[in-house]
Amino acid sequence: MQQTWDIPPPPDQRAPDPATFNGIVVEGVSKSFGPKKVLDGTDLLIHKGETLVIIGRSGEGKSVLLKHIVRLLEPDAGRIWAEGHEVSALEHGPLMDLRKRFGFLFQGAALFDSMSICKNIGLMLEEHTDWPRRRIRERACECLRQVGLEGAEDKLPSELSGGMKKRAGLARAIVMEPQYILYDEPTTGLDPITSDAINDLIIQLQKELGVTSIVVTHDMPSAFKIADRMAMLSRGRIVFTGTVDEVRTTTHPMVRQFIEGRSHGPLGAF
Amino acid sequence: MKTILAAIGRAVIEGLSGAGRGLLLLRAIVLQTHHAWRMRREIAEQMQVIAIGSLPLVIVTSIFVGAVTAVQAVYQMQAYVPMKFLGTVISKSVFIELGPVLMALVVGSRLCANYAAELGTMKVTEQLDAMNIMAIDPVRYLAMPRFWAAVLMIPVVTVFCDAIAILGGYVASVMTLDVSSGVFIEGLQMFYKHSDLLGGLIKSFVFGGIIAMSGIYFGMNTKGGAEGVGRSTMTAVVGSCLSVLVGDYLLAIVLFQIVFEKT
Numbered sequence: 467m468q469q470t471w472d473i474p475p476p477p478d479q480r481a482p483d484p485a486t487f488n489g490i491v492v493e494g495v496s497k498s499f500g501p502k503k504v505l506d507g508t509d510l511l512i513h514k515g516e517t518l519v520i521i522g523r524s525g526e527g528k529s530v531l532l533k534h535i536v537r538l539l540e541p542d543a544g545r546i547w548a549e550g551h552e553v554s555a556l557e558h559g560p561l562m563d564l565r566k567r568f569g570f571l572f573q574g575a576a577l578f579d580s581m582s583i584c585k586n587i588g589l590m591l592e593e594h595t596d597w598p599r600r601r602i603r604e605r606a607c608e609c610l611r612q613v614g615l616e617g618a619e620d621k622l623p624s625e626l627s628g629g630m631k632k633r634a635g636l637a638r639a640i641v642m643e644p645q646y647i648l649y650d651e652p653t654t655g656l657d658p659i660t661s662d663a664i665n666d667l668i669i670q671l672q673k674e675l676g677v678t679s680i681v682v683t684h685d686m687p688s689a690f691k692i693a694d695r696m697a698m699l700s701r702g703r704i705v706f707t708g709t710v711d712e713v714r715t716t717t718h719p720m721v722r723q724f725i726e727g728r729s730h731g732p733l734g735a736f
Numbered sequence: 737m738k739t740i741l742a743a744i745g746r747a748v749i750e751g752l753s754g755a756g757r758g759l760l761l762l763r764a765i766v767l768q769t770h771h772a773w774r775m776r777r778e779i780a781e782q783m784q785v786i787a788i789g790s791l792p793l794v795i796v797t798s799i800f801v802g803a804v805t806a807v808q809a810v811y812q813m814q815a816y817v818p819m820k821f822l823g824t825v826i827s828k829s830v831f832i833e834l835g836p837v838l839m840a841l842v843v844g845s846r847l848c849a850n851y852a853a854e855l856g857t858m859k860v861t862e863q864l865d866a867m868n869i870m871a872i873d874p875v876r877y878l879a880m881p882r883f884w885a886a887v888l889m890i891p892v893v894t895v896f897c898d899a900i901a902i903l904g905g906y907v908a909s910v911m912t913l914d915v916s917s918g919v920f921i922e923g924l925q926m927f928y929k930h931s932d933l934l935g936g937l938i939k940s941f942v943f944g945g946i947i948a949m950s951g952i953y954f955g956m957n958t959k960g961g962a963e964g965v966g967r968s969t970m971t972a973v974v975g976s977c978l979s980v981l982v983g984d985y986l987l988a989i990v991l992f993q994i995v996f997e998k999t
């Protein structure tokens with residue numbers, strides 16, 4: 467008989483007042499796609515300046531949760547707060563203003579394939595500043611240097627490898643010096659060396675720019691390397707949050723099964 | 737029986753809600769039009785895609801449309817109608833009906849497929865999401881320039897088609913149908929009314945909007961991967977062609993039975 471496990475409340479469930487909290491508050495968010503309930507009353511706190519890694523099995527709704535934070539998806543129930551603003555209730559104008567403070571690295575980089583890398587990176591500056599073209603290009607080149615892609619500015623996305631696309635996507639995410647960067651599986655599909663280089667970049671960006679990072683991944687070596695805190699999403703809820711050391715030493719059966727990569731346990735195999 | 741009725745009901749509801757969403761998208765595009773000057777480079781790029789990309793197709797289609805119209809008209813007229821009316825028949829057919837409708841179907845299908853496939857691919861590869869995250873409204877940046885480029889360029893392409901089709905009709909008439917050049921040109925001038933040309937242009941202006949909206953709407957609402965892009969492209973082209981034909985009938989009534997009839 468399959469054993470069921472009580473899901474303990476995450477330690478940060480006693481959330482502070484979201485209207486005054488300096489960070490992001492996810493409060494009871496639920497989301498279904500047809501009959502499938504992906505998020506089921508998810509609660510999560512993201513503190514300013516930390517790197518929070520959200521782990522969980524594929525299809526558990528990690529990317530869906532990330533997209534809710536910037537309102538690419540609307541929750542069926544619950545609310546999301548960012549720096550005291552209720553994201554899920556913002557009008558178009560304030561939402562756009564808030565989004566300017568976010569950078570987002572998509573799983574597939576989502577570079578605009580009809581534009582050069584330079585245009586991809588500089589587009590946000592073109593749209594939201596009155597900078598001259600030369601300055602925009604200089605800034606784009608600076609961001610490309612930061613991610614180790616100098617010289618790629620005039621290439622098209624189709625001319626780049628997977629790892630280079632991810633780094634170009636990261637350059638685009640940091641061009642406006644965002645306060646928050648959301649990473650959707652930044653190392654998935656990359657070789658171990660490129661993965662490690664991306665991890666170093668994430669750490670470097672946090673140190674140099676002081677950004678708050680939310681990283682969705684199931685790549686455990688990466689998660690342990692970059693995280694300040696980790697949260698595990700399972701069955702639509704956050705079932706565990708803790709520091710890297712707490713994750714390493716926890717006896718929580720779901721977390722243990724996940725980090726040890728076992729097919730037997732409360733998470734099941736399929 | 738119940739299942740069939742339910743399927744019909746579902747299709748009707750989906751169709752109506754789709755039309756409603758399409759109208760909301762049209763409203764959003766129109767509301768973004770005040771950014772047109774700022775987006776002039778993107779609009780010009782799209783106009784260029786329509787004009788230059790469609791040129792060979794327009795030339796070939798138009799020449800043969802004019803020539804076939806001449807051949808068919810001569811076949812129908814030879815025993816009953818004097819040949820001096822050949823130019824009249826060709827010019828009226830081309831200006832009022834063949835030019836606007838054929839361009840909307842031929843160039844329009846190409847354009848609609850282009851819009852739907854391009855925007856659909858952007859949707860399924862999260863490029864539209866990326867644009868939203870960058871606080872750039874895809875309706876302003878992508879949809880509005882494409883819409884106005886189509887609305888402005890389809891009439892231009894239609895005028896071009898009209899001219900080439902008449903030239904094609906002339907060449908076919910004079911070279912193969914034994915009609916003299918003078919008789920053909922006399923026929924062209926006879927019964928010419930500005931309202932014929934104007935009516936055709938008004939039609940093509942509306943068709944441009946229909947084609948663009950179909951491509952943009954289905955493209956931006958694509959779901960799934962490559963299969964979804966294929967499906968939305970096909971739906972956009974079929975929807976555009978059907979809407980053009982229904983719109984042609986309605987416009988014919990409004991323009992030639994009501995508006996120009998009274999003037």
